[in-house]
Every structure is written in C-alpha cells, then in structure tokens.
Amino acid sequence: MTTVSWATWRRHFESNARRPMPPPAELPELPEAWRAAITRSLARFQVGEAGEGRIAHQIDRHALRGVDADYRASLKLFVREEGRHARILAGLVRGLGGELLRAHWTERLFVRGRRLAGVRLKLLALLAAEVVGIEFYDLLARRLPAGELRARLEEIRADEAMHLEFHADFFRVHLRGPAPRACFLVGWWAVAGVAATLVVIDHGPSLRALELSRVELLRGLLARVASTARAALDPAARVTTPRAGQGPTTALRDAA
Numbered sequence: 723m724t725t726v727s728w729a730t731w732r733r734h735f736e737s738n739a740r741r742p743m744p745p746p747a748e749l750p751e752l753p754e755a756w757r758a759a760i761t762r763s764l765a766r767f768q769v770g771e772a773g774e775g776r777i778a779h780q781i782d783r784h785a786l787r788g789v790d791a792d793y794r795a796s797l798k799l800f801v802r803e804e805g806r807h808a809r810i811l812a813g814l815v816r817g818l819g820g821e822l823l824r825a826h827w828t829e830r831l832f833v834r835g836r837r838l839a840g841v842r843l844k845l846l847a848l849l850a851a852e853v854v855g856i857e858f859y860d861l862l863a864r865r866l867p868a869g870e871l872r873a874r875l876e877e878i879r880a881d882e883a884m885h886l887e888f889h890a891d892f893f894r895v896h897l898r899g900p901a902p903r904a905c906f907l908v909g910w911w912a913v914a915g916v917a918a919t920l921v922v923i924d925h926g927p928s929l930r931a932l933e934l935s936r937v938e939l940l941r942g943l944l945a946r947v948a949s950t951a952r953a954a955l956d957p958a959a960r961v962t963t964p965r966a967g968q969g970p971t972t973a974l975r976d977a978a
C-alpha cells in the first residue's frame with residue numbers, strides 16, 4: 723500500500739512560494755517569424771495558467787480517500803504557483819511585443835469541461851494539463867538559444883514536472899481495486915488524448931514557424947500520457963523523465 727506524505731508536498735510548495743518573482747527577462751534576438759510564433763503560443767498558455775482556483779476550494783467540501791489538511795493546503799499553493807507561471811508568461815508575452823488574450827477556445831473548452839465534472843475528473847484534467855505543459859515548454863525551451871527566455875520556460879517546466887508528481891500521487895493513493903483503476907485508465911486516455919491532440923492542432927502554425935515537428939510533439943505527449951498512467955497505477959513507478967538536470971530531485975513519496 724502506498725502512503726503519501728502530503729506534509730512533504732506542503733513544505734515543497736511553501737518553499738516554492740517564497741521565491742521572488744524574477745525580473746523582466748532580457749529577451750534574445752529572434753527571427754521575426756519565431757518571435758511571432760513564440761508570442762502566439764505563450765499567450766495561449768498564459769490564459770491556461772491564469773485559470774481558475776475553484777478546485778482548491780471545492781476540495782474543502784469533499785471527503786476523499788487519502789486526502790488531509792496538508793493535501794488541501796498543497797492544492798491551494800499549487801494553484802498559486804500556476805498563477806506565478808501566468809505572471810511570468812504575461813511578462814514574456816508583453817516583452818516580445820505581444821498582447822495578452824482574455825480567453826482562448828481551448829481554455830474555454832477545458833474550463834467548461836472541468837465545471838461539468840466532479841472533483842476527481844477535475845484533478846484528472848489538471849494532470850493532463852501538466853503533461854501538455856511539460857512537453858510543450860520543453861520542446862520550445864530546447865529550440866531557444868541559452869538565455870533568460872529559455873531559463874524562464876525551463877523553470878516553469880520544472881515546476882510542472884513536480885505538479886505532475888503531486889497529482890499522480892493523489893491517484894496513487896486514491897485508486898484502489900480493479901474497477902476504479904479501469905475507470906481511471908479509460909478517463910485518462912480520453913481526457914489526456916484529447917488534450918494532446920488539441921495542443922498539437924492549436925499550436926501547429928507556431929510549430930511550423932519554429933521548424934518543430936508536430937509528430938515529435940505528439941510522440942512526446944503520448945509517451946508521457948502512457949508513463950503517467952503507469953505511474954498513477956503503480957506506486958513503484960516514477961512519472962517524470964528528468965532532462966538536463968530538470969525535474970524532481972528528491973523522492974517525495976513515502977512508501978509503506
């Protein structure tokens with residue numbers, strides 16, 4: 723049986739919350755087509771990061787297996803951390819000469835779906851959002867020259883890797899028995915599969931301008947959807963594949 727130390731997660735998020743906001747990034751010289759493409763994509767992600775924090779309060783009204791006060795506090799801190807990402811991305815979009823979006827159809831779809839769903843499905847959708855964020859920020863950061871723009875995206879990407887572990891931990895402790903696990907697998911592939919497909923379609927023009935392969939992104943997304951499913955169902959599995967020193971550096975799980 724797996725137990726999770728939510729107090730450890732709470733300390734992690736509390737420590738992250740003490741980070742000061744970074745100063746405005748010094749942006750590199752980029753070809754105009756690249757600048758426009760990056761601005762367009764980051765503006766779309768910015769809307770998603772700004773998101774809504776309803777789930778963090780909704781969880782207070784639900785008694786879920788394996789959830790305690792530290793988990794609830796961690797979830798609120800997680801939402802605040804996504805708000806930090808939104809502020810960092812807003813600075814990058816403006817610095818690149820772009821304008822912030824008030825809404826975007828993929829985000830509206832995501833939010834509407836979440837509102838219709840119960841708490842568990844909302845957490846599933848958040849897990850899918852982490853998969854999408856990790857793969858997209860990673861692909862984009864690897865395309866950029868070394869510098870502050872890339873460093874900001876790498877910082878956000880490292881946070882998302884920890885968010886993935888955090889949400890996967892919820893499912894590791896929550897899913898008991900074959901029926902809930904089977905339901906999770908069906909729901910996960912449906913939600914994450916749709917999210918992965920939408921991001922590849924929606925960001926297609928940006929990927930083309932940056933000479934990045936849609937197939938490479940889709941392959942990375944599907945591989946991470948699969949590894950996340952395995953990890954959420956197998957307490958011994960690790961979700962993340964740290965690249966270039968990113969990702970989790972400490973084992974946050976206490977297995978018993």
Ligand SMILES: [Fe+2]
Nearest residue numbers: 771804807882
């Ligand atoms: Fe984020």
Ligand SMILES: [Fe+2]
Nearest residue numbers: 852881882885
């Ligand atoms: Fe995240």
